[in-house]
Amino acid sequence: MKRVYVNEKWCLGCHLCEFYCAFANTGEKDMAQALKDLKINPRIKIEEQNGISFAVSCRHCREPFCVKACISGALQANDGVITIDKDKCIGCCTCILSCPFGAVAVSEEGVVQKCELCVQTHEGTPRCVEGCPNNAIVFEERG
Amino acid sequence: MAIRYIYSEYEVSRNTDRCIVCRVCERQCANEVHTYLPEQNKMTADESKCVNCHRCVSLCPTRALKIIKGNNTYKENANWSNKTMNELYRQADSGGVLLSSMGNSENYPIYFDRILLNASQVTNPSIDPLREPMETRVYLGSKAVKIERDEKGRLKNNLLPHLKLSMPIMFSAMSYGSISYNAHESLARASEELGIYYNTGEGGLHEDFYPYGKNTIVQVASGRFGVHKAYLNQAAAIEIKIGQGAKPGIGGHLPGKKIVGDISKTRMIPEGSDAISPAPHHDIYSIEDLSQLVYSLKEATEYKKPVIVKIAAVHNVAAIASGIARSGADIISIDGFRGGTGAAPTRIRDHVGIPIELALAGVDKRLRDEGIRDQVSVVVGGSIRSSTDIVKAVALGADCVYIGTAALLALGCHLCRSCHEGKCNWGIATQVPELLKRLNPDIGYKRLVNLLTAWRHEIEEIMGGMGINSIESLKGNRLMLRGVGLNEKELEILGIRHAGE
Numbered sequence: 001m002k003r004v005y006v007n008e009k010w011c012l013g014c015h016l017c018e019f020y021c022a023f024a025n026t027g028e029k030d031m032a033q034a035l036k037d038l039k040i041n042p043r044i045k046i047e048e049q050n051g052i053s054f055a056v057s058c059r060h061c062r063e064p065f066c067v068k069a070c071i072s073g074a075l076q077a078n079d080g081v082i083t084i085d086k087d088k089c090i091g092c093c094t095c096i097l098s099c100p101f102g103a104v105a106v107s108e109e110g111v112v113q114k115c116e117l118c119v120q121t122h123e124g125t126p127r128c129v130e131g132c133p134n135n136a137i138v139f140e141e142r143g
Numbered sequence: 144m145a146i147r148y149i150y151s152e153y154e155v156s157r158n159t160d161r162c163i164v165c166r167v168c169e170r171q172c173a174n175e176v177h178t179y180l181p182e183q184n185k186m187t188a189d190e191s192k193c194v195n196c197h198r199c200v201s202l203c204p205t206r207a208l209k210i211i212k213g214n215n216t217y218k219e220n221a222n223w224s225n226k227t228m229n230e231l232y233r234q235a236d237s238g239g240v241l242l243s244s245m246g247n248s249e250n251y252p253i254y255f256d257r258i259l260l261n262a263s264q265v266t267n268p269s270i271d272p273l274r275e276p277m278e279t280r281v282y283l284g285s286k287a288v289k290i291e292r293d294e295k296g297r298l299k300n301n302l303l304p305h306l307k308l309s310m311p312i313m314f315s316a317m318s319y320g321s322i323s324y325n326a327h328e329s330l331a332r333a334s335e336e337l338g339i340y341y342n343t344g345e346g347g348l349h350e351d352f353y354p355y356g357k358n359t360i361v362q363v364a365s366g367r368f369g370v371h372k373a374y375l376n377q378a379a380a381i382e383i384k385i386g387q388g389a390k391p392g393i394g395g396h397l398p399g400k401k402i403v404g405d406i407s408k409t410r411m412i413p414e415g416s417d418a419i420s421p422a423p424h425h426d427i428y429s430i431e432d433l434s435q436l437v438y439s440l441k442e443a444t445e446y447k448k449p450v451i452v453k454i455a456a457v458h459n460v461a462a463i464a465s466g467i468a469r470s471g472a473d474i475i476s477i478d479g480f481r482g483g484t485g486a487a488p489t490r491i492r493d494h495v496g497i498p499i500e501l502a503l504a505g506v507d508k509r510l511r512d513e514g515i516r517d518q519v520s521v522v523v524g525g526s527i528r529s530s531t532d533i534v535k536a537v538a539l540g541a542d543c544v545y546i547g548t549a550a551l552l553a554l555g556c557h558l559c560r561s562c563h564e565g566k567c568n569w570g571i572a573t574q575v576p577e578l579l580k581r582l583n584p585d586i587g588y589k590r591l592v593n594l595l596t597a598w599r600h601e602i603e604e605i606m607g608g609m610g611i612n613s614i615e616s617l618k619g620n621r622l623m624l625r626g627v628g629l630n631e632k633e634l635e636i637l638g639i640r641h642a643g644e
Contacts, residue, residue, distance in 0.1 A: 016167055019167075031163065
């Protein structure tokens with residue numbers, strides 16, 4: 001299965017992936033209209049310190065702790081993509097505690113949010129990967 | 144604050160309706176033009192620091208940015224232009240020589256743009272390159288002038304070492320130091336994939352690039368940086384650099400602050416020491432001296448590699464080329480006055496040297512008149528901008544062209560001409576670690592391959608139109624060229640007729 005991988009060597013810390021992620025999840029057509037005066041809460045986040053930066057988003061683990069931890073069955077693995085059903089989520093945040101990558105977070109709607117590889121919003125390559133100017137995040141099949 | 148004599152050349156125009164305050168402009172500008180104002184949650188710009196490199200414009204996700212020409216003006220004066228006045232103010236401020244980067248940007252005639260190409264009609268049918276074979280391969284080096292046979296009458300192999308190229312294009316000399324490791328890697332990988340050559344420039348060859356040796360031309364310049372036996376033997380050819388089109392008669396100076404880490408090791412000089420290339424080679428004061436260096440290098444590499452001698456196009460270029468052809472060099476490379484540079488004194492760059500079109504025509508004619516044209520191949524550079532420039536150069540007599548600026552443009556350069564400041568926002572002409580990584584060679588080499596693949600298609604298309612199916616048949620074929628708006632003298636030097644004749 002294709003996943004999002006990080007080439008930290010090429011990450012510029014430009015944070016564009018965060019904005020493309022936020023845009024993808026608004027469902028709007030125009031980025032300026034969608035994100036104008038909006039404080040974004042993206043599903044991919046840049047970690048940076050001492051000149052090193054890289055993007056962190058859901059790894060879509062083969063044995064996902066978050067899915068095991070979910071008490072309401074909101075988190076499910078569908079063909080390897082771990083998705084969240086917001087109607088089922090009760091906001092207990094056990095998944096956030098159990099994710100070793102810190103890739104699950106609370107959303108504005110009071111439930112949790114995480115990267116779903118843009119399967120809900122957009123066919124094909126996830127927007128963060130499309131928007132990365134330096135191939136620092138890639139969407140590919142790796143063993 | 145002191146009096147500010149020089150106004151900003153550009154203005155940063157931000158469409159606040161489109162700006163989403165993502166701050167990518169701020170993060171990507173090494174000149175610190177953009178700033179975030181937290182209280183107002185908006186961006187502001189200090190255009191006085193802007194060099195117009197377009198990094199922010201290219202990366203702005205909502206296309207909210209535009210760099211426009213500042214229209215702050217002094218009283219109009221045809222003699223004292225705004226630019227001239229600014230340069231004077233700058234020197235009155237600093238007391239220093241003006242520095243510039245990349246090629247001559249002044250308004251001199253561009254002869255390539257005054258030359259038109261021929262095409263076949265009716266009597267000599269054109270060729271469709273999509274249906275019929277079309278040859279763009281070239282060999283560079285000294286051609287065997289006569290057929291020799293041994294006592295049994297069998298042909299003797301008297302061929303001298305040659306460079307084999309899939310198309311008549313090479314990447315010109317740009318040193319590791321003046322451009323980044325990633326830029327070099329992009330050039331090396333593209334050369335390997337395309338079956339052409341790149342040139343190390345005078346900064347030595349990083350050991351990581353030894354595997355690309357068969358696509359590498361190594362340079363021996365007046366500073367002799369990084370020259371050792373393994374370096375010479377690693378290469379496909381060796382180039383002796385006498386001069387550079389951007390700064391004929393001038394040496395080079397890579398400041399000590401760029402001589403860091405691997406660059407110091409590759410150049411074989413201590414970290415932090417200035418890399419000064421003298422104006423002349425201190426052991427070359429005549430063609431005989433040049434010949435000694437040519438043969439020293441051939442001796443060191445067992446006569447297996449062609450030797451190139453590179454000169455800037457200057458007034459007596461034809462006579463100089465004739466001398467070089469007789470010195471034992473296999474290839475002459477001529478760099479026109481529009482050739483690029485990482486740094487040159489502005490006055491030299493803008494006022495010294497001659498156009499490559501005229502130099503090439505003069506050299507080709509002189510070598511043919513003297514019957515020594517086959518002894519050498521001629522490579523020209525100094526602002527080859529497109530496939531048509533290449534076709535015109537080949538028809539004027541060149542065997543191959545060097546491209547430098549065009550290659551850097553493919554890597555992202557926007558010709559802001561600030562290389563000498565060392566803060567290239569595109570990761571090309573810099574050694575600052577966080578700027579370096581902006582050029583990912585995986586992307587860069589593909590863009591170079593794309594560019595030259597496109598140019599090769601165009602060259603084939605143009606040749607097909609002329610009814611020519613091999614680049615060898617185009618070489619020196621000046622009947623395929625006609626001048627427009629050129630005077631008698633210019634036509635005579637170029638050796639072409641006027642359109643309509």
